[in-house]
Amino acid sequence: MQLAAYASLAACFDGKRPLPMPIGGLACREAPKRVDYVIVGSGAGGGPLACNLARAGFSVVLLEAGGDPSTWTREIPALHARAAEDESMRWDFWVRTYGSDARQKKNERWDEAHGGILYPRAGTLGGCTAHNALITLLPHESDWNAIAEMFGDESWRASNMRKYWRRLEHCDYAPRSHASGHGYEGWLHTDESHAALAFGDDRLRGIVYAAVEEAARLNPCFYLDATKQVLASGRALWDPNDDRLVAAAAEGMIFVPLHMNGGTRESTRDYIRATSAQCANLHVELGALATRVLFDGERAVGVEYLAGTNLYRACAKPDAKDAERREIHALREVILAGGVFNSPQLLMLSGIGPKKDLAALGIESRVDRPGVGKNLQDRYEMTAVYELDGDLDVLEGARLAPPDPAHPDPAFDKWRRSRNGPYASNGVVGAIVKKSKPALATPDLFVFGIVGNFHGYFRNYSTELSADHKHFSWAVLKAHTMNRAGEVKLRSADPRDTPLVDFHYFDEGSPGGSDDLDAVVEGVMTGRRVMKRFGQAREVRPGPHLGSRRDLAAYIRDNAWGHHASCTNKMGPASDPMAVVDRDFRVHGTTGLRVVDASVFPRIPGFFVVAPTYMLAEKATDAILADAATKR
Numbered sequence: 001m002q003l004a005a006y007a008s009l010a011a012c013f014d015g016k017r018p019l020p021m022p023i024g025g026l027a028c029r030e031a032p033k034r035v036d037y038v039i040v041g042s043g044a045g046g047g048p049l050a051c052n053l054a055r056a057g058f059s060v061v062l063l064e065a066g067g068d069p070s071t072w073t074r075e076i077p078a079l080h081a082r083a084a085e086d087e088s089m090r091w092d093f094w095v096r097t098y099g100s101d102a103r104q105k106k107n108e109r110w111d112e113a114h115g116g117i118l119y120p121r122a123g124t125l126g127g128c129t130a131h132n133a134l135i136t137l138l139p140h141e142s143d144w145n146a147i148a149e150m151f152g153d154e155s156w157r158a159s160n161m162r163k164y165w166r167r168l169e170h171c172d173y174a175p176r177s178h179a180s181g182h183g184y185e186g187w188l189h190t191d192e193s194h195a196a197l198a199f200g201d202d203r204l205r206g207i208v209y210a211a212v213e214e215a216a217r218l219n220p221c222f223y224l225d226a227t228k229q230v231l232a233s234g235r236a237l238w239d240p241n242d243d244r245l246v247a248a249a250a251e252g253m254i255f256v257p258l259h260m261n262g263g264t265r266e267s268t269r270d271y272i273r274a275t276s277a278q279c280a281n282l283h284v285e286l287g288a289l290a291t292r293v294l295f296d297g298e299r300a301v302g303v304e305y306l307a308g309t310n311l312y313r314a315c316a317k318p319d320a321k322d323a324e325r326r327e328i329h330a331l332r333e334v335i336l337a338g339g340v341f342n343s344p345q346l347l348m349l350s351g352i353g354p355k356k357d358l359a360a361l362g363i364e365s366r367v368d369r370p371g372v373g374k375n376l377q378d379r380y381e382m383t384a385v386y387e388l389d390g391d392l393d394v395l396e397g398a399r400l401a402p403p404d405p406a407h408p409d410p411a412f413d414k415w416r417r418s419r420n421g422p423y424a425s426n427g428v429v430g431a432i433v434k435k436s437k438p439a440l441a442t443p444d445l446f447v448f449g450i451v452g453n454f455h456g457y458f459r460n461y462s463t464e465l466s467a468d469h470k471h472f473s474w475a476v477l478k479a480h481t482m483n484r485a486g487e488v489k490l491r492s493a494d495p496r497d498t499p500l501v502d503f504h505y506f507d508e509g510s511p512g513g514s515d516d517l518d519a520v521v522e523g524v525m526t527g528r529r530v531m532k533r534f535g536q537a538r539e540v541r542p543g544p545h546l547g548s549r550r551d552l553a554a555y556i557r558d559n560a561w562g563h564h565a566s567c568t569n570k571m572g573p574a575s576d577p578m579a580v581v582d583r584d585f586r587v588h589g590t591t592g593l594r595v596v597d598a599s600v601f602p603r604i605p606g607f608f609v610v611a612p613t614y615m616l617a618e619k620a621t622d623a624i625l626a627d628a629a630t631k632r
Contacts, residue, residue, distance in 0.1 A: 031285050031328065035059040037624075038303050038330040039337055040290045040346065043127025044613035045597035045620075046337025047268030048168065048187070051275040052621040054282035058628070061328050062272065063288040063305055065312055066091075066123035072402040074130050075264050076415060077193075078423040081454075081462035082401065083131035089124035090131070091314035093341060095501040097560070098508055106558040109458045117561065118457045119501070123315060125286065126269030127339065132610060134258040134265060134426045136190050138165060138241050139606025140249055140442045146603065150572065151583045155619075162243060164618035165611070173257070174239055181243025187271040188614065189261035190241075193425035201394035203536065207449060207472065208430055210533035214526065215253035215432045240433065241611075249442040251434045256448060258426055259610070263419025285328075287311075291495040293334055293350040293593060294327065295366065300593035302329035306495070314498045330592065332628065335585075335620075337597040340565040344373040344488050344599060345499045347569065347580070352587065361493045367589035371578030375570045376486025377604040378503055378562030380478040380520050383455050384527040386537035391469040392451065394422055400452075400466035427451040432526060433607075436478075436519035445523045446477040446607040449530075455541050456561045472537065474527025478519050479607050482512025488568050503565075506557055520556050521549050564609045569599040584623040585616075596620040 036058040039050045050062040066089055073083040084090060094116025098104040109117050122131045141158035148156035162181055169183035172191045176184055199205055238245055238254040259266045276282050289311045294302040308323035310316075336343045347353055351366030353373060358365050398411035415423035431448035453464055453471035486503040506513035524542070531537050542555045572579025574588045581587055585594040598613045605612045 031283055032059065032061065034329045034331055035061045035281075035283070036330070036332045036628075037061075037335060038063065038328050038333075039335045040303060041127060041337035041339060041342070041597065042125050042268060042272060042284070043122075043337065043339060043597065044129050044268060044610050045339075045617050046335065047126060047129070047272050048614060048617040049335065049337065049596055049620055049624075050282060051187070051271050052617070053624065054275055054279045056621075056625055057281070058332070059281040060283070062282065062284045063290055063303060063328070064125050064284065064286050065289040066125065067286050067309060068125040068269070074124075074267075076412075076423050077134055077258065077260055077263070077265055077426050078398075078400060078411075078415075079402065080131060080133050080265075080426055081452075081465050084120040084122070084457075085460070085462045086131070087316035089122050090316050091121040091123040091312065092316065093119040093121055093314055093498055093501060095119045095503065097503045097505040099502055099504060100508070103508070103558075108559055109456050109561065111458070116501075118459065118461075119563070119565070120457055121314065121339070121341070123312060124269075125272060125284070126267040129259070129267035129610060130265075130269060133428070134260055135428070135608050136188075136241070136257045136259045136611050137446075137606060137608045138246050139612045141247060142249070142442055143603070143605035143612065147571065147583075150602065153583055156583065158246075161615055161619070162246075164615040165241075168614055168618055170261075172261070174242070179244065180239070181246070182241065187274075188259055189266045190257050191260045191262075192255055192257060193428065201392050203388055203390070203392055204394065204429055204451070204472075206536065207530065207534050210530045211430060211432060211449065212253050213533055214530045215251075215434075218251040218432075218434055251443050252432070254431050254433055256426075256428045256431050260424070263415065263424035288326075289323070289495065290336075290338070290346055291325070291349065293336075293346065293352075294329070295350075295590075298367075298589065299591045300330065300334040302327055303334055311496055312498070313496050318496075332631070333592045333594060333624065335624075336593070336595045339597050340376070340568050340599045341488055341499055341501060343595050343597055344568045344580075345490065345495075347372050347587070347595075348490050349493065349495055352590070357489060361490055363490075363493055367587075369577075369580055369588060371570060371572075371576075371580050373488040373499075373568050374578060375484050375567045375602070376488055376501070376503060376565060377481060377484055377567040377601075378486065378565045379481060379604065379607070380505075380516055380556075380560045381456070381476065381562055382520050382524055382556050382560050383450075383473045383475045383541065384524050384531070384539060385453055385455055385471060385473045385541040386531055387540050388470045388472055389536045392472075395451070395469040398422055398469070432530075434526065436522045442480070444478060444480045444519055445526070446479065447523050447526045448475050448477070449473070450475055453540070456559070457563070471540070474524075474530065476520055476523030476527065477607055478516060478523065479604070481516050481604065483509035483516065484567070484603075485509035486565075501565075503562065505560065517553055517557060520560060521553050524552060524556070525549070564598075564604065566598040566604045566609055567601050569595045570602045571600045572602060584627075585620050594620065594624070 042064040069088040094114040144158040166183035168186040171182040240254045306323035310319040354370045355365040355368040414421040454473045569580040587593045
């Protein structure tokens, strides 16, 4: 990557976001008819890539099906669950976790009217970076090294991939140190929650101390010292993104870094808006639902899209109106970054995918790649929810909802004045990283404490999560799952329809389902052990009546969920019939077409997918610029 492409970057992002927060839309410019690059999707993959290419001097059109609303739910970290249900930007997918109806309907979140389980996504500038829980964790080194070994390509080695994190991160919480591996001049601000959330409340402090004691069983020598540090300073134990801890694949109690700038959510939207204001060669087309890739022979030459608002039927209030059909042409490349559901959908609508399936819907096959939409993977999630013996003092008066003049909210007032207090947090007070079995090479469980009553995604889940101030949840996230049997298929040839999604959980999926299930059980048991040490709470879910591991496993098998879907356009050599893209993100069987989003991972990486996807965007930037340099 040419250094000149980032020459002005540090100046743009070297300070906290000004107060009050910026309001308003993107500058309106007439859409060009031809540009160097057309990119579909503005999330963690497409948004940064579009900005990087524009800053490198190329003309770019970024197509985003959603709009660009400015809402409190988007900006305030504590309202991330409200953001996921914000009608101005939410996309609802209704998915299956089992193919069997009998098994599927055992899930307490099954919605009969929609024929599925809610899987929230975001249709807005910034994609899911606009509504996620802000958690920003690097993947394990083994995730990158596996790709390097698959291709025999050392550029994918973890030691090389780390440079991309340094390039994009603007770390606001760790002292400058080359040994830490952090970046300090990139576009993505990272920070930690305000310590008062946990250490300013007796009950939360007690829970954190109990978690420290539980985590001490994993690494007792370290915790003799670390516990003293926590007691003395009120700061978190471990920085999970420190290069030394990542390299060690360490177990223990950590704090959870957030993509947050001065107490306010940071997302790809902020990078896009800043770049658009500075670079006339970046054009953002909102309300642009991509319908198919345009080809000249095997070469992708553009994108057809529908112009209008709320056209996609995942929208909270989809619009049935007819829409204007438009085209935008690419002089160099078309890049898809619509995410794990929409990128395979767009490929299949364009004739790239399983030939037999496309023919059944009347879609002419252009490239027969049976792997498109297959290999769908996710992390299994479950929570243990507790009712405390009283309200959390730190949330006194906090409504945990957008401001309402009729209802005073001192926590919101504090955030508005200083970007501080409980609203400058995602509600996570810490996490235990551990192996579900000692023999594992890397930790596979992320057990994190959340203020509120959280037990999955369903209609109005955000209201229930924050309905009172006396609930606390230990959320279990199982990484490195064995299941690769999920799939995304077209519902119809209508691009406004959502696809059919089935994850095929546990024993219905790939071999190893019982190991995954046992791991989730161990995660819930970890949360239970912490709360037993704490002692001042009553288990609400799954409930003390499910005391044995066997009973708990049955409950988890029926009710587990996920929220980090990946891998539906997996990377691999052309000789692998299930591979969709090569090591430089190019779609097999085509030229001028790439996919750059979480769908290209061959295996789901780490604990949270957003940071590795940001890193993918940086690596793709280098690959695309290297190709462009040979074709000037």
